[in-house]
Amino acid sequence: MLAELHPGRARALLFDWDGTLVDSQHANYRAMAEALAPHGMTLRQEWFDARTGLSSADMIRTLAQETGLRSAPPIGELVAARDGHFLANAARIRLHPQVAEVMHTYHGVLPMAVASGGARQVIEATMRHLSLQDLFTAVVTRDEVERGKPAPDIFLQASEALAVPPAHCLVYEDSDEGIEAAHAAGMRVIDVRPFTRPTR
Incomplete structure (x- = not known):
C-alpha cells in the first residue's frame, strides 16, 4: 500500500x-452526454470533468442554468436516462x-x-x-x-x-x-x- x-x-x-x-469517469461522461444529446444539450468533457463531485441532478441543473436551457424534460427523467446508459456498461467498470x-x-x-x-x-x-x-x-x-x-x-x-x-x-x-x-x-x-x- x-x-x-x-x-x-x-x-x-x-x-x-x-x-x-x-x-x-469516462463511462459517466458518456452516459450523461448520451442522455442530454437528444434534447439539444451538449456536454463538453472538460466541463464535466471539472464538476465530477456533483450529483447527476445537480450537474444537469448547473448546465441548464449556464446555457439558459428551459425546454428540457424534467431532471428526474434525464437522470434516469443517464443511469440507464451507465448501467448498460456497468460490467466494464474497473x-x-x-x-x-x-x-x-x-x-x-x-x-x-x-x-x-x-x-x-x-x-x-x-x-x-x-x-x-x-x-x-x-x-x-x-x-x-x-x-x-x-x-x-x-x-x-x-x-x-x-x-x-x-x-x-x-x-x-x-x-x-x-x-x-x-x-x-x-x-x-x-x-x-x-x-x-x-x-x-
Missing part, C-alpha cells in the same frame, strides 16, 4: 465511489488499484462505508459486477440525504451508520466538492487524484 494512502489512526474509512474506488488496495487491506479491520453523490441503484449494480457488496458496512448515496456534496450530509450520515464520530473518520475523495464536504463534516480527507489516472 502506498504510504500516502495509509489511514493512520483513523477508526473508520469512508470512500467516495466514482473516480475514487472505481475508474468510471477498480482504481491503489485505492482498492486500501479497501482490501482494511476489510474486517476497520468499519468502511461508501459515501457517494451517485445513485444507489447504479452503485449497487456496479458493486455486484465487481463483487464488492460484502466489503462495506454501509452505503450512503445522494438518494438518502437532503443535500449533496459539497454539503457534509453524505459523510455525516455514513459516520452515523458506522457509529464512529466524524473526527475519527477518514475520507478518500477525488473531487473538490467531496473534499470540501469532508472538511465541512469535520473529517480528515485524502485526495486520491495523484494516485489515480482515468483510463479511456
Whole structure:
C-alpha cells in the first residue's frame, strides 16, 4: 500500500465511489452526454470533468442554468436516462488499484462505508459486477440525504451508520466538492487524484 494512502489512526474509512474506488469517469461522461444529446444539450468533457463531485441532478441543473436551457424534460427523467446508459456498461467498470488496495487491506479491520453523490441503484449494480457488496458496512448515496456534496450530509450520515464520530473518520475523495464536504463534516480527507489516472 502506498504510504500516502495509509489511514493512520483513523477508526473508520469512508470512500467516495466514482473516480475514487472505481475508474468510471469516462463511462459517466458518456452516459450523461448520451442522455442530454437528444434534447439539444451538449456536454463538453472538460466541463464535466471539472464538476465530477456533483450529483447527476445537480450537474444537469448547473448546465441548464449556464446555457439558459428551459425546454428540457424534467431532471428526474434525464437522470434516469443517464443511469440507464451507465448501467448498460456497468460490467466494464474497473477498480482504481491503489485505492482498492486500501479497501482490501482494511476489510474486517476497520468499519468502511461508501459515501457517494451517485445513485444507489447504479452503485449497487456496479458493486455486484465487481463483487464488492460484502466489503462495506454501509452505503450512503445522494438518494438518502437532503443535500449533496459539497454539503457534509453524505459523510455525516455514513459516520452515523458506522457509529464512529466524524473526527475519527477518514475520507478518500477525488473531487473538490467531496473534499470540501469532508472538511465541512469535520473529517480528515485524502485526495486520491495523484494516485489515480482515468483510463479511456
